[in-house]
Amino acid sequence: MNIILCIDMDAFFASVEQQANPKLRGKPVAVIGSGHRTVVTTRSYEARKFGVKTGMNVYEAKKLCPHIIFVVGDNDKYAHTCRELSEIYTAFTPDVEIYSIDEAFLDVTTTHHLFGGPEAIGLEIKKKVKSKFGINCTVGIATNILLAKLASDISKPDGLRWIKPGDTSSVLENLAVEELWGIGRKLAEKLDLLGIKTCGELGNAPASLLRSKFGITGEALKMMGQGICHRPLIVKESGPKSVGHSMTLPYDIWKEKDIEAYTLKLSEMVGRRARKYRLTGNVICVTLRYKSFETFSRQSKIKQRTGDTHEIYNTAMKIIKGIKLRDSIRLIGVSLSGLAESENPEQLPLIQEYARKRDLLKAMDHINDRFGDFTISWARYMLHRSRPAVISPAWRPQGIRRTTV
Ligand SMILES: [Mg+2]
Missing domain, CATH: 3.30.70.270 (Reverse transcriptase/Diguanylate cyclase domain)
Structure with missing residues (x-):
């Protein structure tokens, strides 16, 4: 159990x-x-x-x-x-x-036995x-996430509730269906038309009736009414999923050259961190937040994994140029995912151009490691005088925790 x-x-x-x-x-x-x-x-x-x-x-x-x-x-x-x-x-x-x-x-x-039980x-x-x-x-x-969520919802605020298997049916018996996680008002109204108001009634409803009305969801609904749920926890694997930085801008911006400058800075931070941990990725994602707090992300997959600032930047700008901005921007985020360990750095790249680029990035990273961030940077960023200050990795803790410097 x-x-x-x-x-x-x-x-x-x-x-x-x-x-x-x-x-x-x-x-x-x-x-x-x-x-x-x-x-x-x-x-x-x-x-x-x-x-x-x-x-x-x-x-x-x-x-x-x-x-x-x-x-x-x-x-x-x-x-x-x-x-x-x-x-x-x-x-x-x-x-x-x-x-x-x-x-x-x-x-x-x-x-749980190591800590004296679930309670x-x-x-x-x-x-x-x-x-x-x-x-x-x-x-x-509880024994599954549906009932654990319910136990928490009905005990707010500052509560603690354990719905044990023997208590499940008495808890659900007279509970309104919309109290269940995943049953919204619209669905509750449809169930109401079938004479189903409580979880008890939902759990006892004929499967054929629910199936005829809701298709394959019908059976899942019946199970929900009985407190059965097979959805497993989605636990992130260990290791970084992405390398990302986002930045709340000191003022809202909308001009392309401002957006370019901040995107380059973020791309450099992402690239530098990826290189530091010898990671390369092939998915570049841009997150933008409008002045109104509306936030959205767009991503793009590239052919070959990279940890190169300019490739990250160019892809990020392609994404941004494809978006029709409706408002000024208060936050920009850039991340790199689809990660893999990069090739042995001592191994010589076959193409000379790549070797030069790699050496340049390595030299820049070395200088910045030694003398502080952005001691040396790309001219385009240096031309931009106001330097943003607030930096935050993406909120999801599995995001970059393992590679945070
Ligand atoms: Mg809450």
């Missing part, structure tokens, strides 16, 4: 902000984006009492709660906390799925998260 823990931070962004600024503690706080059309992304439990909901605009929120405090969200800060949280989790098991920035699943099937692990994680970050989280424990 598997034992899965779902760890979910309570009001994560708002809690991080309250922790960072004591003046916000105990007060209704809403985290919003930076644009003027922004909406509430997270609200503290104090704000929830006034009926403030995710997705409301600032005027609606203010109407319900006149003394609400708005804080502009800082994704880099949340990403940083997320990475540190994953270090707490991996102390209890290597099988950790970081499901979202504030939720993780831990498979403790083979390790003891849950309590210890809650204690560590509270003492290290000052924020509350809720822990759900």
Whole structure:
């Protein structure tokens, strides 16, 4: 029997902000984006009492709660906390799925006995998260991720709940179907038309009825109603998946030459780090965040793996030029994935041009290692006078952790 823990931070962004600024503690706080059309992304439990909901605009929120405090969200800060949280989790098991920035699943099937059982692990994680970050989280424990997530959802905030196999049917019996992870309002409405309102009813519904209505999903729905779920944890293999850097710009930019300069800087940082660890990759990915906080990524695969700054840069710029930008840019990220160990550096490249390039990069890296970043760089970047400062690897902890300098 598997034992899965779902760890979910309570009001994560708002809690991080309250922790960072004591003046916000105990007060209704809403985290919003930076644009003027922004909406509430997270609200503290104090704000929830006034009926403030995710997705409301600032005027609606203010109407319900006149003394609400708005804080502009800082994704880099949340990403940083997320990475540190994953270090707490991996102390209890290597099988950790970081499901979202504030939720993780831990498979403790083979390790829980080392720590006094699943509940003891849950309590210890809650204690560590509270003492290290000052924020509350809720822990759900069950035999699969569907029920672990449910256990956490129904115990928020600051809760801990273990749904044991013997309790499953009584928990599900009268539970509304939309409480289940994966059943949204639309699907719940369709089930309602079939006279199915609770998980108990869903689990007992004839498979043929569900199949005729929902096709192959019908059977999965019936199983969900019974608390059965076979989705395994998606645990990242060890070793770096990508080498990436992103940068929140000191001001929003839209001119091509500014975008080029920052992209070159990021490409150089990525290339340099890849070379340092003798890695090459063949997928280059660019992430852009608009002023409005809307964030998206586009990637492109190249024929041969590379760790060369210019190849990374040229591909990244090709990607960017293919995007019709709708707004100014507040963050750029460049990453290299599809990684493999590069060839033995002592082995002589067959083509002389490659050898020269390799030697040039090696010399540049050597100088920068010795005298500091960007002592020597590409002319195009040097011409750009304002040098950006904020640097953050991609938030997913498996991203680059192993190659972080
Ligand atoms: Mg949460």
